[in-house]
Amino acid sequence: MIEMKFVTKRYAGGHYGLYWESATIPTGEIVGILGENGSGKTTLLKAIMGIGDIENGEIRIDGLPVTQQYEKMAFITEEGSFLPDLTPYEYGQFLADFFPRFDWERYNKLLKFFNIESHGQIKKFSKGQKSKLEICAGFSKGAKYILMDEPFLGKDMFTRRDFLKLMVSSLKGDETILLTTHIIDEIENVLDRAIILRYGRVKADFYIDDIREEGRTLADVMAEITGYEENQYKEIFD
Numbered sequence: 001m002i003e004m005k006f007v008t009k010r011y012a013g014g015h016y017g018l019y020w021e022s023a024t025i026p027t028g029e030i031v032g033i034l035g036e037n038g039s040g041k042t043t044l045l046k047a048i049m050g051i052g053d054i055e056n057g058e059i060r061i062d063g064l065p066v067t068q069q070y071e072k073m074a075f076i077t078e079e080g081s082f083l084p085d086l087t088p089y090e091y092g093q094f095l096a097d098f099f100p101r102f103d104w105e106r107y108n109k110l111l112k113f114f115n116i117e118s119h120g121q122i123k124k125f126s127k128g129q130k131s132k133l134e135i136c137a138g139f140s141k142g143a144k145y146i147l148m149d150e151p152f153l154g155k156d157m158f159t160r161r162d163f164l165k166l167m168v169s170s171l172k173g174d175e176t177i178l179l180t181t182h183i184i185d186e187i188e189n190v191l192d193r194a195i196i197l198r199y200g201r202v203k204a205d206f207y208i209d210d211i212r213e214e215g216r217t218l219a220d221v222m223a224e225i226t227g228y229e230e231n232q233y234k235e236i237f238d
C-alpha cells in the first residue's frame with residue numbers, strides 16, 4: 001500500500017509541483033496518473049520514489065519510507081536507469097545483484113518478445129529499443145510497486161498494444177502499478193483507477209468501473225475536469 005499525507009513540493013518561482021492532502025493506493029491496483037502537461041505527474045512518481053525531496057508530509061510504502069523499500073520498487077522512465085556501456089545481459093547481472101527477486105527467465109522472455117539483442121551495446125540502441133529494455137528490466141525486478149512514466153512514449157501502435165497485453169498477462173496480481181500517460185483511450189480498459197491532476201493537485205480520483213456505469217469515458221471526464229473546449233483553436237486562428 002502506498003500512503004501519502006499532506007505532501008507538498010514547490011519548485012523555484014514558488015509554484016506547487018505537488019499539493020496533496022492524502023491518498024491511499026492499495027496493493028494490486030493499476031492506477032493511471034493523468035493530467036495535462038505540467039500537471040505534476042512526473043513530480044508525483046519521483047516523490048514516491050524519493051527522488052527530489054518533498055517539502056512537507058510523508059509518503060510510506062507498506063508502512064515504511066521508500067528509502068527502506070527500494071527492493072520493492074521499479075521506476076520505468078524515459079531517461080532509463082540502465083548503464084549505457086553494458087549489454088542487456090550484463091545489465092541483467094547488475095540488476096540480479098541488487099534485486100533479490102530478479103527473474104532471469106522473465107527478463108530473457110521479455111528481451112526476446114521485444115526483439116532486444118542481449119549482447120548488443122545499449123548505447124547503440126535506438127530510443128525505442130532503450131525504452132523497451134527499460135520495460136524488460138522494470139518488469140523483471142520482482143518489484144511489488146511498478147511506477148511507469150510515459151511508458152508509451154516513442155513506441156509504435158503495435159508495440160503499445162503488445163505491451164499492454166503483456167503487462168496485464170505478466171502480472172501476478174500483487175503488484176501495484178502507477179503509470180502516467182496521455183494515451184488514455186488505449187489504457188482505459190487496463191486501469192482500475194484514475195487520478196487526474198491539475199496544478200499539482202488531485203482534481204479527480206475514481207474507479208473506471210464507476211464512470212463506465214454512468215456511461216462516461218475517461219476522455220469525457222478529462223475534458224470536463226480540464227474545461228477543454230473542442231473549438232477553442234478557432235478563437236485563435238479565426
Ligand SMILES: Nc1ncnc2c1ncn2[C@@H]1O[C@H](COP(=O)(O)OP(=O)(O)OP(=O)(O)O)[C@@H](O)[C@H]1O
Nearest residue numbers: 011012016017035036037038039040041042043044
Ligand atoms: N526541476 C524543475 N524545476 C522547476 N520546475 C519544475 C521542475 N520539474 C518540473 N517543474 C514544474 O512543475 C510542474 C509539474 O511538472 P511535471 O514534470 O511533474 O508535470 P507532468 O504532469 O509530468 O508534465 P508532462 O505531461 O508534460 O510530462 C510543471 O509546471 C513544471 O514546469
